[in-house]
Amino acid sequence: MFTLPIMIEQAVNGLVLGSMYALVATGLTLIWGTMKMLNFAHGEFYMLGGFGTYFGLMILGLPPWLVVPIAVFLIFIIAFILEKSIISPLMGKPGWDISTVVATLGAGIFLQNFAFKFWGGDFLNVPYMFDGVLRIWGMAFAWHRLYILALTLVVIITFWQIVKRTRFGLALRATAQDNEAAILMGIPFRRIYTITFGLSASLAALAGSALAPIFSVNPWMGMVPLIKALIVVILGGLGSFTGAILGGFILGLCESFSVLFLSSGWKDLISFSLLIIILVIKPSGLFGAKEW
Amino acid sequence: MLEVKDLQIYYGDAQALWDISIRVRPKEICTLVGANGAGKTTLLKAICGLVPVAAGKISLLGKDVKAVPANERVSLGLSMVPEGRKIFTGMTVEENLKIGAYVNKVWNRKEEFLGKNYDLFPRLKERRNQLGGTLSGGERQMLAIARALMSQPDLLFLDEPSLGLSPKFVDHVMEIVRSINDQGVTILLVEQNINIALGVAQRGYVLESGRIVMHDDAGALLANPHIKEAYLGM
Numbered sequence: 007m008f009t010l011p012i013m014i015e016q017a018v019n020g021l022v023l024g025s026m027y028a029l030v031a032t033g034l035t036l037i038w039g040t041m042k043m044l045n046f047a048h049g050e051f052y053m054l055g056g057f058g059t060y061f062g063l064m065i066l067g068l069p070p071w072l073v074v075p076i077a078v079f080l081i082f083i084i085a086f087i088l089e090k091s092i093i094s095p096l097m098g099k100p101g102w103d104i105s106t107v108v109a110t111l112g113a114g115i116f117l118q119n120f121a122f123k124f125w126g127g128d129f130l131n132v133p134y135m136f137d138g139v140l141r142i143w144g145m146a147f148a149w150h151r152l153y154i155l156a157l158t159l160v161v162i163i164t165f166w167q168i169v170k171r172t173r174f175g176l177a178l179r180a181t182a183q184d185n186e187a188a189i190l191m192g193i194p195f196r197r198i199y200t201i202t203f204g205l206s207a208s209l210a211a212l213a214g215s216a217l218a219p220i221f222s223v224n225p226w227m228g229m230v231p232l233i234k235a236l237i238v239v240i241l242g243g244l245g246s247f248t249g250a251i252l253g254g255f256i257l258g259l260c261e262s263f264s265v266l267f268l269s270s271g272w273k274d275l276i277s278f279s280l281l282i283i284i285l286v287i288k289p290s291g292l293f294g295a296k297e298w
Numbered sequence: 299m300l301e302v303k304d305l306q307i308y309y310g311d312a313q314a315l316w317d318i319s320i321r322v323r324p325k326e327i328c329t330l331v332g333a334n335g336a337g338k339t340t341l342l343k344a345i346c347g348l349v350p351v352a353a354g355k356i357s358l359l360g361k362d363v364k365a366v367p368a369n370e371r372v373s374l375g376l377s378m379v380p381e382g383r384k385i386f387t388g389m390t391v392e393e394n395l396k397i398g399a400y401v402n403k404v405w406n407r408k409e410e411f412l413g414k415n416y417d418l419f420p421r422l423k424e425r426r427n428q429l430g431g432t433l434s435g436g437e438r439q440m441l442a443i444a445r446a447l448m449s450q451p452d453l454l455f456l457d458e459p460s461l462g463l464s465p466k467f468v469d470h471v472m473e474i475v476r477s478i479n480d481q482g483v484t485i486l487l488v489e490q491n492i493n494i495a496l497g498v499a500q501r502g503y504v505l506e507s508g509r510i511v512m513h514d515d516a517g518a519l520l521a522n523p524h525i526k527e528a529y530l531g532m
Contacts, residue, residue, distance in 0.1 A: 176393060176397050176400070177397070179388070179389060179393075180386055180389070180397045180400075183386045183387065183389070184384055184386060186384065187386065189368045190346065190348075190372070190377075190380060190446075191369075191398055191400045191401075191445075192370070192373060192400050192401040192449060193369055193400055194369050195369065
């Protein structure tokens with residue numbers, strides 16, 4: 007049973023799952039690091055990414071290379087408007103750390119029910135965007151899974167370059183490290199918040215879009231990724247990008263290998279146990295909260 | 299250059315500053331001195347837009363800025379070296395400087411201003427790729443000043459630049475302040491250390507428990523019996 011090909015296949019599956027966790031968790035980290043708030047509507051952007059992909063591919067019949075960027079962009083706009091209308095007015099007001107939690111929870115419930123009204127409660131299936139299977143050394147890898155891995159890598163590297171090299175990235179890091187000092191540099195932190203929120207939602211939407219063919223699409227599909235991403239964020243160290251990305255892959259691999267020993271129903275037990283073990287032996291997470 | 303009139307500031311329900319009126323003239327070094335807790339930093343923050351103003355007027359380079367958000371005041375030519383430096387510890391020295399040139403009017407010329415700053419602070423050039431958090435206190439102060447200069451301000455605020463530095467280094471910082479002023483930058487220097495401040499400034503304001511109690515030429519203030527007794531221990 008534990009032959010090398012099976013192990014490798016399982017590793018690829020774990021990395022695919024891990025890409026989803028890494029993308030969703032990176033979005034959470036981005037918001038936590040910059041705005042110091044938790045976004046409980048984050049899973050719903052993942053869900054909208056799934057539905058957008060379903061809608062574009064199945065209802066409108068558009069090709070994937072058109073559907074994915076348009077869906078992600080539309081969700082960026084939705085998140086942008088959401089931040090401006092319900093988060094921004096609360097920021098800096100007394101009790102904002104709690105009021106933004108309530109506001110994002112509310113937005114999440116609204117988006118779930120919006121999707122329910124609009125698309126219904128059925129589990130909708132989306133076909134693989136890339137058909138076929140890569141056969142190599144007696145192993146089989148669905149091209150779509152390899153696409154998810156490649157996409158995640160490209161997105162994470164691009165994202166890192168933006169944070170490290172661009173003017174926006176500098177302003178983002180400055181705002182995250184010391185908001186008041188950033189204002190003194192002339193950085194419009196409100197605008198940075200809004201764009202950050204939009205970018206974070208786009209990462210979740212991209213994950214939802216890429217994984218729609220693997221898990222089916224439904225209004226509540228965002229719950230599990232949100233909870234898993236919270237585990238990843240704590241596992242990797244709150245506020246750490248490296249932690250969010252590596253933590254995502256670690257969790258994905260753990261879950262995927264656990265299937266070899268236990269039935270897949272035990273998967274969540276594995277991730278929560280992992281979380282508890284990390285919290286006991288290293289409460290600051292694997293990578294601490296390093297500044298970026 | 300800067301005119302503040304009848305400013306009233308509250309921290310919550312408690313009034314922190316009363317009837318503040320100060321004026322900073324073009325090209326001068328003006329100082330605001332007073333004991334710890336007198337309200338000096340609050341006043342600077344209010345002028346920068348970081349602390350809300352209950353009543354009064356702030357005009358910067360002839361423009362009423364009461365309704366201008368803090369970040370936009372930087373584009374108008376105001377720059378501040380905040381208390382405690384507030385450098386970005388997780389960024390390199392060079393990134394710290396680049397972010398100082400964030401505003402539109404200077405961003406495209408940041409490499410040029412970076413070079414100018416490295417000439418003024420060779421130490422920072424040596425440490426350009428080091429993280430801000432690894433610098434010593436004196437180097438951090440240098441970096442904070444250099445960073446504030448990147449936006450090419452007309453008016454520069456310095457909040458307690460001598461704090462935590464060795465006497466020798468304080469002299470060095472004051473030399474730098476003088477040379478920045480020589481290049482045409484107007485300076486408002488906030489200090490607890492009255493001797494140092496009045497040594498470099500032309501004029502000074504004295505802030506006590508939230509009110510301006512005195513203002514005069516630096517020399518006259520140094521000779522004033524109240525200042526001598528209350529601040530210089532003579």
